[in-house]
Amino acid sequence: MSLDATTLSALHDYLAGQQAAMQTMLAELVKQPSDNPPGDCAPHAMRAAELLEGLGLTVERHPVPADLVAANGMISCTNLIVRQKFSDDGPVVALNAHGDVVAPGEGWSVDPYAAVVRDGVMYGRGVAVSKSDFVTYAFALLALKASGAKLRGSIELHLTYDEEAGGAIGPQWILETGLSQPDYAFSAGFSYAVTTAHNGCLHLEVTVNGLSAHAARPDTGHDALEAANKILTALYAYRNGLGAQKSSVPGIVSPSLVVGLIKGGINTNVVPDKVSFRLDRRMIPEEVPEQVEATLREVIAMAAAGLPGISVETRRIMLARPFGAVPGVEKLIEILCRQASDVMGKPVSTEGIPLYTDARHYSAAGIKTVLYGAGPRNLLEANGHRADEKLVLSDLYKATEVVARTLAELMS
Numbered sequence: 001m002s003l004d005a006t007t008l009s010a011l012h013d014y015l016a017g018q019q020a021a022m023q024t025m026l027a028e029l030v031k032q033p034s035d036n037p038p039g040d041c042a043p044h045a046m047r048a049a050e051l052l053e054g055l056g057l058t059v060e061r062h063p064v065p066a067d068l069v070a071a072n073g074m075i076s077c078t079n080l081i082v083r084q085k086f087s088d089d090g091p092v093v094a095l096n097a098h099g100d101v102v103a104p105g106e107g108w109s110v111d112p113y114a115a116v117v118r119d120g121v122m123y124g125r126g127v128a129v130s131k132s133d134f135v136t137y138a139f140a141l142l143a144l145k146a147s148g149a150k151l152r153g154s155i156e157l158h159l160t161y162d163e164e165a166g167g168a169i170g171p172q173w174i175l176e177t178g179l180s181q182p183d184y185a186f187s188a189g190f191s192y193a194v195t196t197a198h199n200g201c202l203h204l205e206v207t208v209n210g211l212s213a214h215a216a217r218p219d220t221g222h223d224a225l226e227a228a229n230k231i232l233t234a235l236y237a238y239r240n241g242l243g244a245q246k247s248s249v250p251g252i253v254s255p256s257l258v259v260g261l262i263k264g265g266i267n268t269n270v271v272p273d274k275v276s277f278r279l280d281r282r283m284i285p286e287e288v289p290e291q292v293e294a295t296l297r298e299v300i301a302m303a304a305a306g307l308p309g310i311s312v313e314t315r316r317i318m319l320a321r322p323f324g325a326v327p328g329v330e331k332l333i334e335i336l337c338r339q340a341s342d343v344m345g346k347p348v349s350t351e352g353i354p355l356y357t358d359a360r361h362y363s364a365a366g367i368k369t370v371l372y373g374a375g376p377r378n379l380l381e382a383n384g385h386r387a388d389e390k391l392v393l394s395d396l397y398k399a400t401e402v403v404a405r406t407l408a409e410l411m412s
Contacts, residue, residue, distance in 0.1 A: 003409050010147035011404045015139060019397050022135050023122070025051050026396065027115035029099070029131040030124035034161065036100035039074030041161035044099050048159060049080055052138060057082050057157075062179065064169045072162060072169050079174055082157035084141055090152025090411055094182035095140070095403070096171055096358055097133035097373065098163035101126035107387035121390050128382035128391045130188035133373035134159055135396065137186070140404040147404075151411040156180055163358050166318050171361040182367055184332055184410070187359035189371030190378065191399040192344060194336050196329070196370060197249045197352035198359065200283035200322035202293055205276060206231065206300055207313045212266060212273035221271035222309030225264060228275040231312070232259060234303035235279065238296075247284035249352035255292075256282045256354075278317065282354060285322040293319070323360040329368035332410060336372055339405040343398050355379065372406075374399040 015022075028051055034044035042063065049059040060081040069077050104112035104125045112125040137157050144151065158180065160170030174180050189195050208228040213221025239257040246254055257279060264275030283292055297314055304312045333350060340348035353371075362369040374396040375382050383389045 003405060003412070007147055007149045007408055008405065010149070011143045011408065012401060014143045014146045015397060015401050015404065018139055018142070022139055022396060022400065023117070023393060026122065026127065026132055026135045029134055030115040030122070030127050031113055033113055034100050034126065035103045036074065036162065036164040037103070039100065039162070039165060040076050041074065041100050042076035042078045045078035045080055045159070045161060048099060048134060052080070052082060055138060055142060057138065057141070064173060068169050068173070072165050074162060074165055074169070077161045077169055079161065079170060080157070080159040081174070081179060082141070083154060084145065085154040086151040086411065087153060091183040092154045092156065092181065093407060093410065094156045094158050094180060094185040094362070094367070095137035096158040096160065096185060096362070097130045097137060097188040098160050098170065098358060099126070099131055099134065100161045100164050101129065102164055102385050105387060109388055117393070120393050122393055123388055123390045125389055127389055128375045129379070129384045129389070130373065132375065132391050132396055133188040136374045136400045136403055139400050140407060143400070143404040144407060147408070149408050149412065151408065153411050155407060156182060160358065166320060167358040167361050171358045175361060175365050182362070185359070185362040185367045185369040186373070186403065187357055187362065187369060187371045188373045190373065190375035190382070191340070191395045191402070192348060192377045193351040194333055194340065194348065194370055194372050195353050196325055196333060196350045197252065197285050198323045199252060199285070199354050199356055200287070200289055201318070201320040201356040202281040202283065202289060202296070203278060203317035204281070204296060205278045205315045205317050207274065207276040207315070208304070209311045209313070210271070210273050211309050213271040215269040215271065218271050221273070223271050224275045224310065225272040227304060227307050227310040228264070228277065230307070231300055231303040232277070234299050235259065238299050245284065247286060247352070249285055251351035252284055252354050255284050255287065283322055285324050285352065287322070289319055289321055320356040321360055321364060323357065323363050323369070326363050326366060326368045329370065332368055332370055335409050336370060336402070336406045339409065340372070340402045343402045343405065372399070372403065
């Protein structure tokens with residue numbers, strides 16, 4: 001059933017009066033660094049919890065055990081959960097955003113932690129991806145509480161800190177430990193489309209072992225860099241064929257492969273005894289991750305076969321499965337597209353994105369999941385993971401109203 005005019009007006013009026021508070025909260029979240037790596041994110045969680053409690057919300061703090069944190073390449077990680085029960089029946093809806101961010105890097109025109117606002121646009125690391133949705137989801141919940149609408153079920157905020165490391169000790173940990181069992185989930189996204197599918201990602205580390213020797217007598221060693229070059233040539237040839245595979249999902253085109261990190265060697269005058277590199281293989285939703293990994297391992301092994309004195313080790317670093325629709329999510333998608341089109345003043349439909357996100361953990365658990373939140377039409381417009389990351393503040397306000405309206409209708 002669609003929302004009545006009284007509820008729509010109550011949600012709009014409440015959020016219109018909270019715009020300054022929303023901007024202030026987002027600025028405070030940006031000012032607290034949470035770069036991952038290195039992944040010392042517990043301080044940001046504590047600051048976020050303080051801000052949420054200042055809004056009158058009850059916040060559960062769930063520190064992840066230190067051994068799990070270290071195993072996932074981080075220093076500290078605390079997940080936050082806010083629960084609001086409206087009735088004992090009805091759906092449980094989780095709203096998930098991540099507070100960890102990539103390091104700022106070079107090229108900024110402003111301090112990446114200053115939350116500078118120019119002409120209605122806020123600049124800062126994490127302002128769009130995805131600290132803005134801490135604000136979106138919190139104020140959408142507050143608007144529902146203030147509206148007096150009769151709702152069924154519960155809303156939970158899942159604010160996590162390991163998306164940049166794969167999500168295993170954030171959303172996946174929350175679900176696997178039984179801290180939450182939602183029926184629906186929103187994951188952080190952008191304002192002008194409802195994301196219903198995204199790529200998967202495989203990270204492999206390849207270590208090529210040889211034998212060092214003096215550069216004056218290279219014939220007495222086995223050159224690991226020369227062998228790595230043969231493997232890389234084979235991988236790039238394999239990559240050239242990926243463009244022929246096309247996804248049927250709008251917004252997603254083809255698989256991709258990038259070798260993003262390489263290291264090795266001892267000194268300029270020494271035959272390299274070891275070279276390692278890491279590759280990133282993006283998978284379209286139609287691909288089977290196990291088959292992709294098996295093919296890559298075969299390409300690597302065949303390229304190294306027969307090279308004297310050379311051995312190769314291939315290790316999986318991360319596997320993020322593609323995200324797709326869970327049966328029954330159509331109701332949520334229809335409501336969200338309709339409410340977003342009304343608030344944004346232009347048609348908002350579904351799309352896929354060539355990224356991977358925490359949404360996949362919810363869908364893998366059988367939870368009906370979409371991506372939607374504050375931001376522009378795509379990651380490039382937001383300068384996500386680049387210098388001068390930015391968010392148009394009016395998109396933050398509109399996205400919050402969209403989320404509040406959708407929840408009100410879904411839970412009415």
